[in-house]
Amino acid sequence: MVMKSQPGIGVSREGFREILEASSDGIIIAGEDGCILFWNHASERMFGYTPEEASVIKIVDLMPEEYHERHKEGFGKFIKTGKGSIMGRTVIVKARRRDAAVFPVELSLASHKSGGRWAVAAIIRDITERRAYEHKLAHQSRLLVKANKELALLAKISALLNQSMEFSELLNIILDTITQIDIFKLERSGGIFILRDGVLTLAAHLGHNEDFLEKHKAIKIGECLCGLAAETGEVVTSMNSHEDPRHTVSYEGMRPHAHIIVPLKAKDRVVGVLYLYLQKGIAVDSARKSFLESIGGILGVAISNSLLYEETRRLALHDPLTGLANKRLLNIELERNFVLAKRYERPFSCLMLDIDLFKVYNDSHGHVAGDQMLQKVAGAIKSSLRETDLAARYGGEEFCVILPETAVESAALVAGKIREAVKTKTGITASLGVAAFDSRMPGPGSMVESADRALYSAKKKGRDRVEVCPWP
Structure with a gap:
C-alpha cells in the first residue's frame, strides 16, 4: 500500500487501511500533479507495480499511450475549472499494466478539494473475464443468427415478457412460436408442463391425441423424460423413444421419435418443462443444448411473470380467508350477468346468506374459531354449487351467491340445499334470501x-330458513 501526504489534504492511514481490507477493487488517489497519494493492495495486484514503484509513478503511467494526450488535456482542464467529462460517472476504459499489457477496466471517479488543492479518487475493477465472456456470448449469438434465420422467432418470445395476458394464451403462443423454429428440425408437436407442488401438470399442448392427454395429466418429478428434466434442471435429449429406457410413459398411437426436453427456469428455479418432438435418430450437440438452456431461461421468466400476474389478480379478486370471490369480483360478475339477462331475457338469480347468531359463536369460541367457521361455511356453500355459479364473501358473516341461467324457483331449491349443507357440515345454521332478475330493475344492485330484504325476513321469522323476495 502507498500513502503519501499532500498539503491541504488530510489522509487517514487507518481509514485507507480499512478500505483496503474491505475492497477487492483497486482504489487509487492522485494529487494535482498526477502523483499517486494512495494505492491499495488490489491496485498492486491489478497493475503489477511494487509499493516502491507505485510511489514514484503517475496516474498517466497506468494508461495506454492512446489516452495520454486526452488525459493531459482533460486533467488540466479539471484542475482549473473543477469540471470533468467523466467525473462522478462510471465508465469502461482501457488500463495498462507494468508489463505494458492493456486490459479493460470499469472506472469510477470522484474528486475532493481541500485547502485550495484537488485530489481525485479512482475505483477500478478489472473486467477482463467479464468482457471475454460477453464477447464469447456475442460471438456465439452472431454465429447462430447467421446460420439460422429462424431464430428471429425468439424475439416474439422475448416480447411476451413485457405483456400482460391470460396465462393459457401466453403458453399457447410460446408453444406455437417454438415449434416453428427449424434449427432442430422440429415436428409440429409438443407441450409445456407447469411445475406445482412437485407435480408437472400439462398446461399447453400441440398435436396430441386423447390417450396422450389422459396419461400426461400429472407427471411426477423424475418420471419419464420430462420429470427427469424437472428433477435435474438440465436439458434432456433422446434419439429414440422406443429404445430409451428413461421414456417410461407410452400412449396409444405412439411412434418412434426423438425428444428435446428443456427445463424452464426463473432465478435458477425450475417452473416448468418444454418438451419438443424431432424425427427419430436426430442428435443434439452441446452447443445446441447450451442454446436451449438460454431459451429455457427466457421462457421460464415469461412463465414466472405470468404466474405472478395470475396470482396477484386472484388475490385482488378473492377473499384471503375463505378463498371465495370478494366484493369487487362479485360486482363485476353481477353487472355482467345482469346485462346478459336483460339483453337476452335469460333467467338470473342471486342469494344472500347470513350465519345465524355468529356474534354469539365468535364471542364464546374466539376469533380463531370464528375464522375457521367462516371457512367451513364457505366450503359448504361451494359444495352445493355448479361450476358456473359464483360464491362471494359479502362482508363479515354474510355471503352472496350468483346463479346464472337460474329462475327463482330453482334458486330457492339451491338455497335450501346450501342451508342443509351448512347445518350438516358445520353444526350451525344460516338464513338465506333469494331474489331473481326482473327487467324492471334499474341495475344489479336492486x-x-x-335478496337482502328476503334474508332479513328469514331472520325475522326465526332463522335457519329460506325466504324469496318478489319484485318489486
Missing part, C-alpha cells in the same frame, strides 16, 4: 337489495 337484486342484491331484494
Whole structure:
C-alpha cells in the first residue's frame, strides 16, 4: 500500500487501511500533479507495480499511450475549472499494466478539494473475464443468427415478457412460436408442463391425441423424460423413444421419435418443462443444448411473470380467508350477468346468506374459531354449487351467491340445499334470501337489495330458513 501526504489534504492511514481490507477493487488517489497519494493492495495486484514503484509513478503511467494526450488535456482542464467529462460517472476504459499489457477496466471517479488543492479518487475493477465472456456470448449469438434465420422467432418470445395476458394464451403462443423454429428440425408437436407442488401438470399442448392427454395429466418429478428434466434442471435429449429406457410413459398411437426436453427456469428455479418432438435418430450437440438452456431461461421468466400476474389478480379478486370471490369480483360478475339477462331475457338469480347468531359463536369460541367457521361455511356453500355459479364473501358473516341461467324457483331449491349443507357440515345454521332478475330493475344492485330484504325476513321469522323476495 502507498500513502503519501499532500498539503491541504488530510489522509487517514487507518481509514485507507480499512478500505483496503474491505475492497477487492483497486482504489487509487492522485494529487494535482498526477502523483499517486494512495494505492491499495488490489491496485498492486491489478497493475503489477511494487509499493516502491507505485510511489514514484503517475496516474498517466497506468494508461495506454492512446489516452495520454486526452488525459493531459482533460486533467488540466479539471484542475482549473473543477469540471470533468467523466467525473462522478462510471465508465469502461482501457488500463495498462507494468508489463505494458492493456486490459479493460470499469472506472469510477470522484474528486475532493481541500485547502485550495484537488485530489481525485479512482475505483477500478478489472473486467477482463467479464468482457471475454460477453464477447464469447456475442460471438456465439452472431454465429447462430447467421446460420439460422429462424431464430428471429425468439424475439416474439422475448416480447411476451413485457405483456400482460391470460396465462393459457401466453403458453399457447410460446408453444406455437417454438415449434416453428427449424434449427432442430422440429415436428409440429409438443407441450409445456407447469411445475406445482412437485407435480408437472400439462398446461399447453400441440398435436396430441386423447390417450396422450389422459396419461400426461400429472407427471411426477423424475418420471419419464420430462420429470427427469424437472428433477435435474438440465436439458434432456433422446434419439429414440422406443429404445430409451428413461421414456417410461407410452400412449396409444405412439411412434418412434426423438425428444428435446428443456427445463424452464426463473432465478435458477425450475417452473416448468418444454418438451419438443424431432424425427427419430436426430442428435443434439452441446452447443445446441447450451442454446436451449438460454431459451429455457427466457421462457421460464415469461412463465414466472405470468404466474405472478395470475396470482396477484386472484388475490385482488378473492377473499384471503375463505378463498371465495370478494366484493369487487362479485360486482363485476353481477353487472355482467345482469346485462346478459336483460339483453337476452335469460333467467338470473342471486342469494344472500347470513350465519345465524355468529356474534354469539365468535364471542364464546374466539376469533380463531370464528375464522375457521367462516371457512367451513364457505366450503359448504361451494359444495352445493355448479361450476358456473359464483360464491362471494359479502362482508363479515354474510355471503352472496350468483346463479346464472337460474329462475327463482330453482334458486330457492339451491338455497335450501346450501342451508342443509351448512347445518350438516358445520353444526350451525344460516338464513338465506333469494331474489331473481326482473327487467324492471334499474341495475344489479336492486337484486342484491331484494335478496337482502328476503334474508332479513328469514331472520325475522326465526332463522335457519329460506325466504324469496318478489319484485318489486
